[in-house]
Amino acid sequence: MTKPESAGDGYDVVISGASLAGSAAAILLARRGARVALLERRSDPEAYKVLCTHSLTANAYPVLAELGLVPALEQAGAVLNRARWHTRWGWIEPRPEPGGPELPYAYNVRRSTLDPLIRSRAAETPGVDLLLGHQVTGLVQEAGRTVGVRASTPGGERELRARLVVGADGKDSAVAKYAGVPTRQDRNGRFSYFAHFRGLPLPGGVARAWFLEPDMAYAFPNDDGVTVLAVLPEKKWLPAFREDLEGSFLAFVRALPEAPPIDSAERVSKIIGMVDYPLHNRRPTAPGLALIGDAALTSDPLWGVGCGWALQSAQWLAEAVAPAATGRGDLDRSLAAYARRHRRLLGHHRLATDHAKAGPFNPLQRLMFAAAARDAAMARHMHLYASRLIGPLRFLNPVALARASAVNLRHRGAGPGGR
Known part of the structure; x- marks a missing residue:
């Protein structure tokens, strides 16, 4: 349940960040018997992440199903994320094998829809205390282990202790910083701008991405008839692009092969930019601590993997550590198991890092x-x-x-x- 202050500060798990990864981990851990404090620095339960591709790759579908979110997402109008990709050799158009099953899918859905939905599910989960307006300001450590957090709250400073602290607080993770977890950072050779449009039809309602070598673009249809349209040019074009942001954005889209009809569409958001978005990679565990989502691994946004990896890493953590987090196992061994499973993402990340060089x-x-x-x-x-x-x-x-x-x-x- 949502509580401005909890009656007691002893938890099995404290999670910093109540977005996708943190809310999913809180639900899955609580269902396995853990008492969870889910801290969110923002006070608005409807808050959501703006800088996002708004796409959940198919690897996330089993997590969405376990969370029980699939019916709610479909009721909210989430769009199946089928896609076509333009290359110099033509369009890549994945289709089911004749007579075979449909291709695996998940959904495109705006974070303004998704984030409040999953956060409210976490707040309703027995065993979860959603603590809004709680910003982690430091870690409590004893004998080389993290055993809790210090947080700034609407009622003043507060200390919450737990067997496990989880950083689900994004690419600039304060939890990782306070724990001294080293960060490997790779340069991204592209910048990006995106905006939301209504009345921007895509053939068959299917998402599109353009691999222009080195420039990129994508158009993802989302809920409520809104399409997210992004351009990702090589960084050397940034100064000229910024001189006339709207004109540059429109010109880039108009020049795309089989370009979407942007001039007849209604723009319903600002043109939002990510002019410097380096790729981060951190070791996902330390004694008494785990990182999930972007706090552990922030890859190139053009692939739309962040939401899916946030949900997957939350599920992997819950499966690995729930018994130990409730005092029924060896926490260090459980964290090592989570770290091994998380490493399977590094191959994807290395290829994305190579492509982010914009060659x-x-x-x-x-x-x-x-x-x-x-x-x-x-x-x-x-x-x-x-x-x-x-x-x-x-x-x-x-x-x-x-x-x-x-x-x-x-x-x-x-x-x-x-x-």
């Missing part, structure tokens, strides 16, 4: 993207990877590489890009 496709990318534009089976394989349902090793396995090579050999010299 042309490397040889493997050329091979796979060209084949996916030319072959239905390779397009489905690309869909599984883009949905984060398979990792780089499966995506680039010898059978897939051999098939891609054979597909491209049949098309040698044909069409734009040839090979």
Whole structure:
């Protein structure tokens, strides 16, 4: 339940940040018997994250189902996140195999819809105290372990102790900073601006992304008939782009292949920018502490993986540590298990980091993207990877590489890009 102040300050878990990762972790841990304090620095229960792709990749669907959010999302108008990707070899258009099941999916949904929904579910979960207006100002540590937090609250300073402290407080995580967790930071060679539009039809209602090597763009249909449209040019264009932000944004979109009809659409938000968005990677655990969501791993926003990884990491943490967090196991061993599972995201992140350098496709990318534009089976394989349902090793396995090579050999010299 939501409480401005709790009767007691002894918890099994204290979570800093009541957005996607924090709210999901609170629900899943409480259902497994933990008493959870869920701290949110903002006082408004309807608060939401603005800088986001508003897309939940298919790897998040099992977490949404476990949380019981699928019916509510569909009732709220969330859009299945099917997609097409433009490349110099043509469009990649993943479709189900004839007679086979539909492709895995999740949803595109605005964070103004999603964040209050999942936060309210956390507040309603027995065992969760949602503490609004609580900002972590430091950690309580004993004998090299984190054993609680200090927080600024509407009623003054407060200390909350717990077996486990969880940082779900985003890419600039205060919890990680106070714990001294080192951060690896990689430069992003692109900047981005996005805005929300109403009356911007996309063929078949299907999301689109443009790989222009090195520039990027995407258009994601969302709930309430709103489409999120983003442009991600190479950083060297930023000074000129800023001189006439609206004109530059519109010109970029108009020049896209098969561009969406932006001039007939109504812009219903500001044009919002992320001019410097480095990629962060932190070790996800320390004694008595875990990081989830962007606090642990902030990857390139153009792939739309942040929401899905936030939910997945929350689920992995709950599965690994719930018994130990309630005093029924070894917490350090449980945190080590979570860290091992979280490492499976690093392969995806490394490839994203390479692409964020804003250069042309490397040889493997050329091979796979060209084949996916030319072959239905390779397009489905690309869909599984883009949905984060398979990792780089499966995506680039010898059978897939051999098939891609054979597909491209049949098309040698044909069409734009040839090979």
